[in-house]
């Protein structure tokens with residue numbers, strides 16, 4: 188099995204955190220998102236422990252809620268001593284309504300609306316990651332209204348091109364995110380922020396991309412951030428006390444993906460930064476990171492009921508499932524690889540080559556092509572692994588398909604965390 192929390196029980200069924208996947212499907216219905224809370228906690232602890240061990244006091248991982256945002260995740264994140272980043276009033280409200288402390292929230296977004304900025308300041312959100320100077324002015328004015336000094340990080344682009352997918356590559360100079368260092372604009376941005384009443388600058392943020400496996404890109408990023416910070420110190424006399432390196436550590440979707448040793452990567456980044464700071468006589472800043480995918484992806488499994496197989500003779504075999512691009516658009520968007528198991532026959536030979544097709548009226552509605560699973564019969568439960576990140580979060584009601592329920596498993600027990608959408612929910616907003 189791809190992960191240690193998955194096993195095959197004596198009925199030959201897939202078990203997730205010790206619970207029979209077919210039983211979960213029978214009790215809660217399909218499609219079903221299953222999130223292994225114990226695995227989420229393990230992932231959190233890997234970050235917290237390594238950052239405490241290798242980085243200055245105050246360094247901390249912030250959970251990037253965009254990967255998987257629902258109320259039930261936030262008590263887990265809070266109890267693991269992490270902060271969280273949010274990118275909209277909706278994500279902020281989700282965290283706050285679950286009791287997440289406002290002062291440990293970081294408000295992101297490339298085009299925060301005036302209403303969102305006002306909401307964030309009013310709620311006492313600890314830090315804004317300011318994307319550009321348009322936003323700076325509005326934020327400063329709002330902070331002054333409340334008589335507070337709003338802590339901020341300034342988002343800069345370091346001009347890096349990590350080898351990752353175009354759609355999730357955000358660190359290049361030509362990007363809609365943040366302000367570029369290379370053109371000199373970032374320095375002017377800092378100068379402006381330092382002069383804006385109501386704004387307290389703590390440091391800089393940069394995010395270079397996603398699904399990155401090696402520490403090298405992060406070390407390059409750290410070099411560029413540090414060089415920029417030194418330039419800011421020399422030109423403006425300001426010393427940053429926080430660097431936020433963003434998210435982006437990769438996860439293993441299929442056997443051929445490398446194993447990522449997150450602790451070793453953090454250590455390598457820390458040593459690199461330490462050496463750079465000594466050389467530049469720059470005080471070592473505290474470090475924030477924003478893992479999303481690597482916290483939740485491998486804790487998630489999606490269960491479907493299959494409608495059976497369709498053999499197009501001379502071409503290929505299709506296995507249809509009762510969900511698809513509506514609950515998991517990642518294959519349609521990025522041709523993402525997944526490991527898929529017939530959970531009802533987890534011990535049988537995986538020798539049936541097939542394409543897993545969803546139920547939308549779109550030929551692109553597929554979850555995988557050319558994979559092998561044990562040949563299913565109608566009603567078998569098909570498990571797609573590593574769906575904790577960017578699945579629930581990206582789900583839609585296309586074709587008026589209802590959104591699945593989400594169940595959390597913990598210590599051998601399952602509990603409903605998000606109920607299945609109903610037709611009434613679907614119609615509730617319409618006159």
Ligand SMILES: *Cc1c(COP(=O)(O)O)cnc(C)c1O
Nearest residue numbers: 251394397434435477478479480
């Ligand atoms: C997407 C994103 C993250 C999370 O990235 P992962 O690859 O899920 O770890 C963190 N920070 C920012 C600014 C992002 O845009």
